[in-house]
Amino acid sequence: MTIKKYLTLAAxxxxxxxxxxxxxxxxxxxxxSTMIYHxxxxxxxxxxxxxxxxxxxxxxxKSAKFTGKVVGRDKGSITVQFLNVAGDAVAGMEPATFxxxxxxxxxxxxxxxxxxDLKSGDTLNFWVSENRAGIVTDLDAEKTN
Numbered sequence: 615m616t617i618k619k620y621l622t623l624a625a626x627x628x629x630x631x632x633x634x635x636x637x638x639x640x641x642x643x644x645x646x647s648t649m650i651y652h653x654x655x656x657x658x659x660x661x662x663x664x665x666x667x668x669x670x671x672x673x674x675x676k677s678a679k680f681t682g683k684v685v686g687r688d689k690g691s692i693t694v695q696f697l698n699v700a701g702d703a704v705a706g707m708e709p710a711t712f713x714x715x716x717x718x719x720x721x722x723x724x725x726x727x728x729x730x731d732l733k734s735g736d737t738l739n740f741w742v743s744e745n746r747a748g749i750v751t752d753l754d755a756e757k758t759n
Contacts, residue, residue: 645669652747672753677741720751
């Protein structure tokens, strides 16, 4: 094999490897960029759009899905730290605190769980509906917390 052919193959292989590595990294869902967030939500969580996982539409309302880790509980309220696609807390981003309805349930670590049973470290999904400031943990329930 000549040097020229070898260098050409090496360049092609490097390009394919780089493209493969780029695709392997989790990227934000492109639909997330179409969301219109409520001003007060963006004022409090300006980096939230960057950690949106996907957009779900329920009853004609778009909602951005986020993943978080429970970092605190206090008198019925839950505090959740936003997580990036690698599962790490987002640096410089305040946790979200919300108060669920009494007896409300959500899915945590794949299991139906009461809010009162949440523990620090539990991972959960939550949604923020377009043009609304509140957090929703069950799109079927349609209650904003």
